[in-house]
Amino acid sequence: MADLDDRRIVLGVTGGVAAYKAAELTRLLVKAGAAVDVVMTEAAGHFVAPTTFQALSGRPVASGLWDSGPRGMAHIDLSRGADAVLVAPATADFIAKLAHGFADDLLSTLCLARDCPLLVAPAMNRQMWENPATRRNAAQLGADGIVILGPASGEQACGEVGEGRMLEAAELCEELVAFLQPRILAGRRVLLTAGPTFEALDPVRGITNSSSGRMGFALARACREAGAVVTLVAGPVALPTPRGVVRKDVVSALDMRREVMAAVDGHDIFIGVAAVADYRPVESRPHKIKKGSGNMTLELAANPDILAEVAARPVRPFCVGFAAESQNLDEYAQGKRQAKRLPLVVGNLVQHGLGGETNQVCLYDDHGVHPVPPGDKLSVARAIVTHIAGMLS
Numbered sequence: 001m002a003d004l005d006d007r008r009i010v011l012g013v014t015g016g017v018a019a020y021k022a023a024e025l026t027r028l029l030v031k032a033g034a035a036v037d038v039v040m041t042e043a044a045g046h047f048v049a050p051t052t053f054q055a056l057s058g059r060p061v062a063s064g065l066w067d068s069g070p071r072g073m074a075h076i077d078l079s080r081g082a083d084a085v086l087v088a089p090a091t092a093d094f095i096a097k098l099a100h101g102f103a104d105d106l107l108s109t110l111c112l113a114r115d116c117p118l119l120v121a122p123a124m125n126r127q128m129w130e131n132p133a134t135r136r137n138a139a140q141l142g143a144d145g146i147v148i149l150g151p152a153s154g155e156q157a158c159g160e161v162g163e164g165r166m167l168e169a170a171e172l173c174e175e176l177v178a179f180l181q182p183r184i185l186a187g188r189r190v191l192l193t194a195g196p197t198f199e200a201l202d203p204v205r206g207i208t209n210s211s212s213g214r215m216g217f218a219l220a221r222a223c224r225e226a227g228a229v230v231t232l233v234a235g236p237v238a239l240p241t242p243r244g245v246v247r248k249d250v251v252s253a254l255d256m257r258r259e260v261m262a263a264v265d266g267h268d269i270f271i272g273v274a275a276v277a278d279y280r281p282v283e284s285r286p287h288k289i290k291k292g293s294g295n296m297t298l299e300l301a302a303n304p305d306i307l308a309e310v311a312a313r314p315v316r317p318f319c320v321g322f323a324a325e326s327q328n329l330d331e332y333a334q335g336k337r338q339a340k341r342l343p344l345v346v347g348n349l350v351q352h353g354l355g356g357e358t359n360q361v362c363l364y365d366d367h368g369v370h371p372v373p374p375g376d377k378l379s380v381a382r383a384i385v386t387h388i389a390g391m392l393s
């Protein structure tokens, strides 16, 4: 199932250069399964033609207050049954209108008449964004329960650099998907580990494993979508940080342990997804090891078990472990749960190594085994989050 299947989104487009990103956003929302009704202001039409949005959404584009819809009441009908109205880009002028309740075109009128959540993605020159009038208006939107997405900081179309850029289409799509998830971890603080660790042998070599970090990153995203405050301690991976997640990068198991122990107080949930190396070289050489003629023996020292250490604290968060096994999954996963005193273990069979796009897991708790439908890692992560929230409630 796609993220926005069965959802209807009204996408408002106002007159800013970033309107070109709204075309890509329309495509991404449609690709995610949403029915998208685009409503443009007259000014937006100076940047992108309605035909573009019509072609991308496959639905008629509305613009004028007087081009009616079937009942002659487009300003009412468009938001009825919609899951959200998202205005992207939202100009300074449009934000001012929303803050004051003006209704002098179709988009502002439907925003006033809506019966669903409203999200806006500001896009404007940095001085306009910093102007006290815009700050007042944006604060008013927040007080009125309107969600403000961004803006981002960076290079602007006018050539200046600063805060006011609209978020990228993919970021807006991710934010909207997150907004529509149930807030089942609202008020919770979650700490996760993800990825492999790298145990250095010398400045260029080390011991690691094939964990991609995708499952841990997907879980961090799913926890944040569910309303949690999330900190992610990540081993060496090349993955983008999920939006709204605080990330701390580490290399070795000892680094990971240090970051986790420094952060764990005050967290309600700890999820150890990382494939932490069980052993590290006793000695990490300061210079590259030179090739010899015969075999070489490496002496390894056991690494601390981070999860077991967190779970053994007198005041401990709700601890979730992962068990990636190549055989006897039920036995090993339940054994690990008992040995580390964990309320929940997520187990999966890894006959073909770690790091794929999809996953198939079973959840092990006091009540037994709960298989999760196989799927992409984000949908599996959401199912795990639902189970955790159920255990905590």
Ligand code: C5P
Residues within 6 Å of the ligand: 193, 253, 271, 272, 273, 274, 275, 276, 277, 278, 303, 304, 305, 306, 307, 308, 320, 321, 322, 323, 324, 336
């Ligand atoms: O005992 P095993 O290594 O199979 O346990 C896996 C679980 O323990 C995972 O949740 C993993 O993140 C965690 N772990 C850890 N520190 C280690 C080894 C494993 O936190 N040194």
